[in-house]
Amino acid sequence: MKIAVCMKQVPDTEASLRVRKDSLWIDEEELTFVINESDGYALEEALTIAEKTGGEVVVFSLGGERVREALRKALALGAARAVHLADPAFEGGDALATGRALAAAIQAQQFDLVLTGSQSGDAGFSSTGSVIAGFLGWPHAWLVMGLEVEDGKKAAKVTREMESGVNEIVRLALPAVIEVQAGINSPRYASLKGIMQAKRKEIAAVTPADLGLGAEEVGAAASLLETLAVFFPESGKGAEIFEGDPADCARQLVEKLRKEARVL
Amino acid sequence: MSRFAGVDFLDIDSLLTEEERLVRESVRSFVDDRIVPIIEECHREARFPIELLPKIGELGLLGATITEYDLPGLNNVAYGLIMQELERGDSGLRSFVSVQGSLVMYPIHTFGSKEQRDRWIPPMAAGDAIGCFGLTEPDFGSNPAGMLTNAKRVGNEWLLNGAKQWITNGSIADVAVVWARTEDGVRGFLVEKGTPGYTATDQHGKFSLRASITSELGFQDCRIPAENVLPKTVGLKNALMCLNQARYGIAWGALGAAMDCYTTALEYSKERKQFGGQPIACHQLVQDKLVWMISEITKGQLLAVQLGRMKDENRLKHQHVSLGKRNNVWVARECAKLAREILGANGIVDDYPVIRHMLNIESVYTYEGTHDIHGLVIGQAVTGIPAFNPPTVQAQAAAELTTDKTR
Numbered sequence: 001m002k003i004a005v006c007m008k009q010v011p012d013t014e015a016s017l018r019v020r021k022d023s024l025w026i027d028e029e030e031l032t033f034v035i036n037e038s039d040g041y042a043l044e045e046a047l048t049i050a051e052k053t054g055g056e057v058v059v060f061s062l063g064g065e066r067v068r069e070a071l072r073k074a075l076a077l078g079a080a081r082a083v084h085l086a087d088p089a090f091e092g093g094d095a096l097a098t099g100r101a102l103a104a105a106i107q108a109q110q111f112d113l114v115l116t117g118s119q120s121g122d123a124g125f126s127s128t129g130s131v132i133a134g135f136l137g138w139p140h141a142w143l144v145m146g147l148e149v150e151d152g153k154k155a156a157k158v159t160r161e162m163e164s165g166v167n168e169i170v171r172l173a174l175p176a177v178i179e180v181q182a183g184i185n186s187p188r189y190a191s192l193k194g195i196m197q198a199k200r201k202e203i204a205a206v207t208p209a210d211l212g213l214g215a216e217e218v219g220a221a222a223s224l225l226e227t228l229a230v231f232f233p234e235s236g237k238g239a240e241i242f243e244g245d246p247a248d249c250a251r252q253l254v255e256k257l258r259k260e261a262r263v264l
Numbered sequence: 265m266s267r268f269a270g271v272d273f274l275d276i277d278s279l280l281t282e283e284e285r286l287v288r289e290s291v292r293s294f295v296d297d298r299i300v301p302i303i304e305e306c307h308r309e310a311r312f313p314i315e316l317l318p319k320i321g322e323l324g325l326l327g328a329t330i331t332e333y334d335l336p337g338l339n340n341v342a343y344g345l346i347m348q349e350l351e352r353g354d355s356g357l358r359s360f361v362s363v364q365g366s367l368v369m370y371p372i373h374t375f376g377s378k379e380q381r382d383r384w385i386p387p388m389a390a391g392d393a394i395g396c397f398g399l400t401e402p403d404f405g406s407n408p409a410g411m412l413t414n415a416k417r418v419g420n421e422w423l424l425n426g427a428k429q430w431i432t433n434g435s436i437a438d439v440a441v442v443w444a445r446t447e448d449g450v451r452g453f454l455v456e457k458g459t460p461g462y463t464a465t466d467q468h469g470k471f472s473l474r475a476s477i478t479s480e481l482g483f484q485d486c487r488i489p490a491e492n493v494l495p496k497t498v499g500l501k502n503a504l505m506c507l508n509q510a511r512y513g514i515a516w517g518a519l520g521a522a523m524d525c526y527t528t529a530l531e532y533s534k535e536r537k538q539f540g541g542q543p544i545a546c547h548q549l550v551q552d553k554l555v556w557m558i559s560e561i562t563k564g565q566l567l568a569v570q571l572g573r574m575k576d577e578n579r580l581k582h583q584h585v586s587l588g589k590r591n592n593v594w595v596a597r598e599c600a601k602l603a604r605e606i607l608g609a610n611g612i613v614d615d616y617p618v619i620r621h622m623l624n625i626e627s628v629y630t631y632e633g634t635h636d637i638h639g640l641v642i643g644q645a646v647t648g649i650p651a652f653n654p655p656t657v658q659a660q661a662a663a664e665l666t667t668d669k670t671r
Contacts, residue, residue, distance in 0.1 A: 012269065014267055014269045015269075032269070032270075068282075069282060069285075069286075072282055072286065073286055073289070076286055076290075189290045189293055189294050189323055190286060190289075190290040191290075191322060191323050191324045191336075192287055192290070192323060192324030192325065192328050192336035192338060192342075192346075193324050193334070193335070193336045195283055195286045195287055195290065195336070196283070196336050196337060196338070198283075198286075199283060
């Protein structure tokens, strides 16, 4: 099977964030970037399937120069090659613009399956995967906790996590776009040999023109969504912190929930 | 669970290649996921986490600088970063990897025959076979040249007699690289587990490196087949070459322990509140300790990177390695002490890693060449005068005689 994995590079969750001066995004200076958590699980799922069924995994990512480090790590983990949507014109886009560009890059090659994470750790729109599926006209599943490619590789059976602890199993005809949840597997560590081999693997940089897209169809220029402000909300007024003996705190909490919030 | 975000005050990362950073990240994740959660318990129970070996082998941490046998062939900076991350986990674990890679696989790879290499390098790289290194003896630590362990050629075999002490991995080793006096000088022997007359007894009562195994080895008329001599060993210098490899790794490893102490103390100082709800980090005396730590760690990092680059260019001399080992282990020892002070009473319990690092570093401070002996090595390099041996008894007597005559 030939599997595409779409990955986003996001700020390390251990980092403390500051809002950028123009208040339109966080200040990325001095931040460490890592592969988005659920995308890492998507990559592991793809590598496992490719090892079982034969075939290759190709990773895709959109963003500036720093994104190459995430792609290199994916290559070290076992992906065969990488495609970097590297042109500055790609940047600053909403999920629609980003999804369109990724779909075009994926369409340029023949894939049986597209895997990605269910949500990014920074913007968190959870929509890029569905946009990709829409542009490709492929079936799509979100919040996937189990994935099994059926014999003959014509369909995939996926277990989805729904609200209130209910799960469902659905079958999708392949090719399809599947968005996995963090925790679906145990991602491997990059072996030192893998890291050394990754040096010789290809990271192909592509531009909008390479994908048959005009500059107005990608990035900020093509976004229908405009960011007005990014800020830390003020600590809520009326927040009350109970301190002291846990049992005593619990008693006070229950009392408040009964008498003031009236939810119990 | 919180992950280690690294210590990099001076953008040392910009001195590293992408590949070196990837190696560090991979080992860092492994240490965070697999070692940090179990290490305090291992330390309490004086247990070496042998169950981690297959994973350590799979990652490629054993013999990582070797290029043959499908091994990673890393450069020395990447190797150093592995040691740093492992020792951030625990000095005992780093000691295991140092011994396996630098003290056993290295001499087999460098001084061994093709048969010896074929037989031992692949299983040792995978973690399927364990090695130990026998040089130190009960009465010969800083002065290995005085060793009593000896081997006599008898027909097609060698007869090995003697004892070795403070041997990491001793009782779990499948093969021991043992250095013994012969008619042709000191040579290295591969002594296999199960050889009649070969015993390994664990050292108990250790307050340091408790998550690592330390043993005493005994050899009583052990018959060692001639093909088990490391053919290219021709003197004590070969054993010292092994130690140079390991000491280089310690210069990096000690920084890992120092970083763990520093980050623990830093976090603690920002959260621990005293005197009107203020974090103790706002006190000048606490800041002074943190500043000392970050300053010395940063200098240690620059030193380690330079040592690595020089080693990659084959320009590194043993006195440079002495400088690195001596300085960075001292820094780690001081950082452990300062971090312990900042943590107050919490610094003496194993809810925090500081006291464990502090105890571990006591071993690291005097093993692989004591702090003082490394000082004498550097002293000799700069003055040209070896200050290791005080005058011998005969020389003293002769000197006194001369004094008498002049009277």
